[in-house]
Amino acid sequence: MATENKIKDSVFDTDRQYLGGVYARALLGMGEKSGQVDSLVEELGSFASVLAQIPKLRKALESPRIGFVEKNNLIEKALKGKASVPFVNFVKVVTSKGRADCFPAIRRAADLICDERAGRVQATMTTAQPVDEAMKRKVAERLSQVLGKKVSITAEVDADVLGGLVVRVGDTVYDGSLKNQLSQVRAAAIGRANQEIRKSLDRFATGT
Amino acid sequence: MKFSADEIASVIQQEIEQYDSQIDVREVGTVLEVGDGIARVHGLTGVAAGEMVEFPGGVIGLAFNLEENSVGVIILGDYLNIKEGAEVKALGTLLSVPVGPAVIGRVVDPLGNPIDGKGPIHSTETRPVEVIAPGVAERQPVHEPMQTGIKAVDAMTPVGRGQRELIIGDRKTGKTAIAIDAILNQKTTGVKCFYVAVGQKDSSVAGVIRVLEESGAMAYTTVVVAGASVAAPLQYVAPYAGTAMAEYFMWKGEHCLVVYDDLSKQAVAYRELSLLMRRPPGREAYPGDVFYCHSRLLERSSKLSAELGGGSITALPIIETLEGEVSAYIPTNVISITDGQIYVQPDLFFRGVRPAMNAGISVSRVGGAAQVKAMKNVAGGLRLALASFRELEAFAQLGTDLDAATQSQLDRGYRMVELLKQGQYTPLNVVDQIMVIYAGDRGFLDKVPVKQIQKWEKEFLAFIHDKKPNVWKLLDETKNEGDCMKKPDHPATVAVTDALREFNQSFR
Numbered sequence: 072m073a074t075e076n077k078i079k080d081s082v083f084d085t086d087r088q089y090l091g092g093v094y095a096r097a098l099l100g101m102g103e104k105s106g107q108v109d110s111l112v113e114e115l116g117s118f119a120s121v122l123a124q125i126p127k128l129r130k131a132l133e134s135p136r137i138g139f140v141e142k143n144n145l146i147e148k149a150l151k152g153k154a155s156v157p158f159v160n161f162v163k164v165v166t167s168k169g170r171a172d173c174f175p176a177i178r179r180a181a182d183l184i185c186d187e188r189a190g191r192v193q194a195t196m197t198t199a200q201p202v203d204e205a206m207k208r209k210v211a212e213r214l215s216q217v218l219g220k221k222v223s224i225t226a227e228v229d230a231d232v233l234g235g236l237v238v239r240v241g242d243t244v245y246d247g248s249l250k251n252q253l254s255q256v257r258a259a260a261i262g263r264a265n266q267e268i269r270k271s272l273d274r275f276a277t278g279t
Numbered sequence: 280m281k282f283s284a285d286e287i288a289s290v291i292q293q294e295i296e297q298y299d300s301q302i303d304v305r306e307v308g309t310v311l312e313v314g315d316g317i318a319r320v321h322g323l324t325g326v327a328a329g330e331m332v333e334f335p336g337g338v339i340g341l342a343f344n345l346e347e348n349s350v351g352v353i354i355l356g357d358y359l360n361i362k363e364g365a366e367v368k369a370l371g372t373l374l375s376v377p378v379g380p381a382v383i384g385r386v387v388d389p390l391g392n393p394i395d396g397k398g399p400i401h402s403t404e405t406r407p408v409e410v411i412a413p414g415v416a417e418r419q420p421v422h423e424p425m426q427t428g429i430k431a432v433d434a435m436t437p438v439g440r441g442q443r444e445l446i447i448g449d450r451k452t453g454k455t456a457i458a459i460d461a462i463l464n465q466k467t468t469g470v471k472c473f474y475v476a477v478g479q480k481d482s483s484v485a486g487v488i489r490v491l492e493e494s495g496a497m498a499y500t501t502v503v504v505a506g507a508s509v510a511a512p513l514q515y516v517a518p519y520a521g522t523a524m525a526e527y528f529m530w531k532g533e534h535c536l537v538v539y540d541d542l543s544k545q546a547v548a549y550r551e552l553s554l555l556m557r558r559p560p561g562r563e564a565y566p567g568d569v570f571y572c573h574s575r576l577l578e579r580s581s582k583l584s585a586e587l588g589g590g591s592i593t594a595l596p597i598i599e600t601l602e603g604e605v606s607a608y609i610p611t612n613v614i615s616i617t618d619g620q621i622y623v624q625p626d627l628f629f630r631g632v633r634p635a636m637n638a639g640i641s642v643s644r645v646g647g648a649a650q651v652k653a654m655k656n657v658a659g660g661l662r663l664a665l666a667s668f669r670e671l672e673a674f675a676q677l678g679t680d681l682d683a684a685t686q687s688q689l690d691r692g693y694r695m696v697e698l699l700k701q702g703q704y705t706p707l708n709v710v711d712q713i714m715v716i717y718a719g720d721r722g723f724l725d726k727v728p729v730k731q732i733q734k735w736e737k738e739f740l741a742f743i744h745d746k747k748p749n750v751w752k753l754l755d756e757t758k759n760e761g762d763c764m765k766k767p768d769h770p771a772t773v774a775v776t777d778a779l780r781e782f783n784q785s786f787r
Contacts, residue, residue, distance in 0.1 A: 085311065085321060085348035239307075242322040246303040256298050260291040267290045269401065 084176075091176025095184055098161055098177070105157065112181055114158045118150075119178040132171035139167045192220045197227045197237040197248075214238065306369040310334075311349060313361045316510035317555045320350045320367050329409060331370040334361050339390070341374055341512070344556045351556045353512040355390060373409065376520045377402035378527035383471060386488060386502045389517040391524075394504065406523040408516060412578035419584045421618075421645045425536065425593045428464030428706020429457060431636045431699045434658035434716050435665070436621055439649025440470075440534050441582025441591035445613055447598045447605065448623030452635050454597050456703050457621065458538040459487060461595060463496050464706035465536060470593075471528050472500040473537045475521035477514050478544025481506045494704060507544075514548035522579050525592045529581075532588030537580065541597035542573060546609045563608045573609075574616050619643035633700060639666040651709055653758040656765035657717045661695070668692030687725075694724045697732035710755045711740055714775055717764055723779045727786070735786060742782050750774045 098115065102108035122129040131137055131145060143163055150159050165171060186192060196202070196210055207224050214222040218240065234249035308322025318340065323332065332340045332352055338361065344351030354361065355374070376391035381402040386395035393400050421439035438444045438461075446454045462472040474491070476484045484504050491497045501524055505517035518539050525535040539545070546569055553566035561567045573596075580594035598613050603624065605614065614620055619642045628635035641662075647655045671689055675681060681689070698719045701707065707715075715736055718724055727735050743751050757763045757771045764772050 085319075089348055242306055242308060242324045244303075244305050244307050246305065247300075251303050252298075252300050255303070256295055259298065260294040263294045264287050264290050267287070269399075 087173050087176045088180070090170060090173050091178075091180040094165060094170065094173060094177045095180035099181060099184060101157060101161070107155070107157070108185070110155065111158055111161075112185055114154050115174075115178050115181055118154070118158075118162065119174050122174055129171070132166050135169070142166050190220050192218060192222050192240055193225065194222050195225050195227055195239045197229050197232055197239070199228070199230055199232050199234055199249075201228050202226055210236070210238065214240070306371075308332075308350060308367045308369075310361060310363055310365045310367060312363060313354075313358060315551075315555050316354050316358055316512050317343070317552065318352045318354055318358070318361060318367075320352050321348070323350045323367060323369055326350055326369045329373060331372050331374050333368045333370055335365050336360055339374070340367070341516075342369075343552070344558070353515070353552055353556075354510070355512050355516065358510065373407040374516070375405040375407050376523050377404070378406045378524050379404050382501050382524055383499060384497050384501070386504060388509075389503060389505050389513045389520040391520065404527065406527055408519045408523050409575075410523070410526070410579070412575065413581050413583060413587075417584055417587055418581050419589070421582050421591075421649050423582075423591075424649050424651055424709075425461075425470070425534075426464055426468070426651075426709050427457070427461035428708070429460055429634055430701055430707060430712050430716065431634055431638070432457065432461075432621060433650075433709060433712055434654060434699070435636075435638055435662040436619055436641050436643040437646065437650040437654070438593060438595075438619075438643065439582075439645045440593050441580065442619070442643070442645050442649060443577045443580050443594040443596065443617040444643060445596050445598060445617040445620040446623065447600060447610060447614070447620050448635070449600055449603055449625050452623040452625050452628045453633060453703075454599070454623055455483075455487065455540055457623070457634055457636075458540060458595050458597060459490060460704065460706050461536065462491065462500060462538065463494050463704060465499065466494075466496065468534075470499070470534045470536050471525065472496070473503065473521045473525050473535060474500060475503045475505075475518050475537065475539050477505050477517050477539065477541060478507050478548065479504075479540060481508065490704060511548040511551040514545060515552055518542070518545055518576050522576060522592070526579065529583060529590035529592045530588065532583075532590045534590060535592045537592055537594050539576075539594065539596040541599050542576075542613055543599045543609050546572070565608055569609070570612050570616075573613055577613075577616050618645050631700070632696060633703075638662050639669060651713070651758050652761055653713050653754065653763040653771070654709060654716075656763065657713050657720060661716065661720065665692065665695060668695070691719075691722065691725065693729050694727070694732055695719050697729055698724065698736060700733065710751055710758060711743075713754065713758065713764060714743065714779075715739070717775060718779050721776075723783060726783070738786065739779075739782050743778060747778050750778045 098111055099108060102111040128149070132142060146159060146162050146166065150162065165173065165177070194211070194214060196207070207226055211222045211224045222240070232248040232250050233253070235247045235252070237248045238245045306323060306325050308320040311319045311321050320332070323342070326332065326342045326345070328342055328345055330342045332342060334340060334354070338354060338356040338358070340352040340354045342350055343353045352367070377400050379402045381400050382391070385393055385397065385400060387400070388394050391400065421441040423440040425438045425440045425442065427433055427438060432438065436444065446457055448454050462474065465472055474487065476487070484502070484506060488497070488502055491500055491502070503517055503521040503524070505514040521537055521539070525537050528535050546565060549569060549572050550565050554560060554564065558566045577594055577596065580592040582591040583589055596613060596617065598610050600607065600610055605611070622637045622641045623635045624637045625635070627637060647659070668688065671685065672692065675689060698715060718739070724732060724735065753774055754763070754771045757769070762769045764775070766772060
C-alpha cells in the first residue's frame, strides 16, 4: 500500500499542478469576497474525495465525448442542494474548460495556500513502527518550535527506515533514521579504512 | 600481503566508536522524468543554478534549468539506473575536480576520476569547475613567448604565455598534430600541459596518449577525456574541468598550456543538452548562450599580474570546419573570442606543405610582443612575403614571361615554403629556427636546389651543433637583445653569417 502511494505521488504533471494553482487562487478569491473561504475549501475537499471514490463520475466529467450541457446536468443532479451555489458554479466552470482532471491538483493547491496564510505547514513523519498520537503530538510540538509555524503531522510507516524517524517538511528532509545513520557509518568506515590502507601502501609492495 | 584483516577491523571499530550521530538535514526533490542524460525534478525548492545534486546510487547531477514548477538537471554519469519517482538530494556545493601535482601524468574523465588504470589520484585539493575568469586588475599583457617548436607558427603567428590561439581547419589537416607538437616542445620549459579531448574517437585519444608517453611528455601532461561515447553532459563539462586543473598551477605562479580538442564538438554537446532542456534554439539550432559557453571558458586563459605570481594559461582551442566554411556560427564565434588563429587548409596539406598553415589568413593578435626579439627581427616580414608569394605563384601559373626580380622573388618563396615544412613530433628549438629562417630570408639558400632544402636544413643544424656550438650558444644568450640578428655588426649576426658561409661552401 505504501509503495503504491509513493508512486502515485511522484506521477504528477507539473502543468496540471500549475493549473491547479490558478483555479485554486480563483476559488479562494471568490470565497474571500463573500467571506466563505473555509466552507468552499471544505466543499472542494469533499468533492475531490467523492471523485476519487466514484471513478465513473470522474471519467464522465473528464470525457471529451460528453457535451458540456450533459455534464452541467450531471453536476446539477449530483450537487444540487448538497453544495453551495458558488461551488457548483465553480465545478461547472472547471468542467466546461475541460479541466476536470485538475480537481486533485486544485485541492492540493488550495490546501497549500490556506496553510501558508494561516502559518501552518504539513509534515510527513516516517517511522518503522506505527506511532501513537502522543508521540505524534510531541514531534509536532517540537517541530513547531524549530520552524516557528504550526505543524500538522501525517504519519507514515515504512519498515525500510529500521528505526528513528524521518520528517519531511516541504522539500526539506530531517533524517534521523537508523538506515541513514548506518549508511553514514558505513561510508565513514570504508573511507577511513581506505585512508589507513593508503597510508601504509608500501607494505603492499611486493618484496624481492 | 601484510595488511591483516584484524587491522582493518580495528580501524572500522574505531570509526564506529567515534561516530557521532547527527540528524541529516537535506533538501530533496523527486524525479519526474529522465532520459538522454537529463532529468526533470520536482521539488528542490532552494537549489541554486549550477549546484550539485545526488541521485540514488551516488550519481552526480548539475542543476541546469530552474523553472517555475521543476528543475532541469544534467546527469554526469550513468543515467540508466535512475528511475521516475527517485529521490534527488541537493548537495549545496558546486561541481569540483581534484587538482594539484597528483593529476599530472594521468588520464582522467571530466569529473577527475582516473581512467588510465594507474590507481586512485591522491589529491588533497579540489577546485570548482566553473569559476569567473580573472578581472582586468588581476592581469597583465601577454609578453613572454610560448614556443610551439613549429617553425611556421613561431615565426609567423607567435603565441605568448596567456594567449588564446585558435587552430582551425577541416578534418584531417593536422590540427591536432600542431597542438601535440606544442605539448612535446614544453619538455624543457616547465610548462604544464593539459590535453582535453571532447567528442573524439577513443582510438584517436589512445593514439595521442601513446605519442605523449613515447616521447616522455606524459611526465608533465594531463589528459582529460570525454570521448564520443560518453553522454553530452560530460562532454560539455570536460573543457571547464581541464581549465580548473590548469588554474591551480596558474594561481601558483606556474605556466600552463591547455589544448581543447575540439570545441565544435563541445558546442554540439551543449546544443544537445539545451534542446533536451527545451531552451529555445537559435542559429544552426545552437542555444543563444553558446557564445558565452565558449567566451567564459577561454577568458579563463590569462596572464596574471606580477603581484599574483605572474602565472599563465595558454589556450590552444581547436575548431573543425566543414568544407573550409569559417563563416559558420561556431567558427566565427571562437575566432572573435581568441587572440588569433592558425588556419590549416586541406589543399596545402595534400600538396605536402605540412603544417598546412595558410600564412595569409593566419594571424596572432598579440604579435611580436610575445616573440623572441631575434626571431622578430628575422621573421618580421615573413608572413606578408609568403602571402604575396602565394599571389605571385598563382599569377605565374598563367605562363607569362617574368622579369628577373619577380622570378627571384618566386624562387625565394619556393625555398621559404620548403624550409617551413616540418615533420610531425619534431619540435625545433627557437635558436635553430632563427638560424634557419635567417638563412632563407637573407638569400643563403638561393643557390640550393629546392629539392635539397630539407637536406640542407638537416645538415646545417647538425653542422652547427657539432662544429659550432659556440655560435649556437652566443645566439641563445643574445636572442632577447633588440638588435640581435638585425644589425649586421651585432656579434650574433656576424657569427651566424660566417657559419652559414662556411657551411654553404662545403654543402653539395
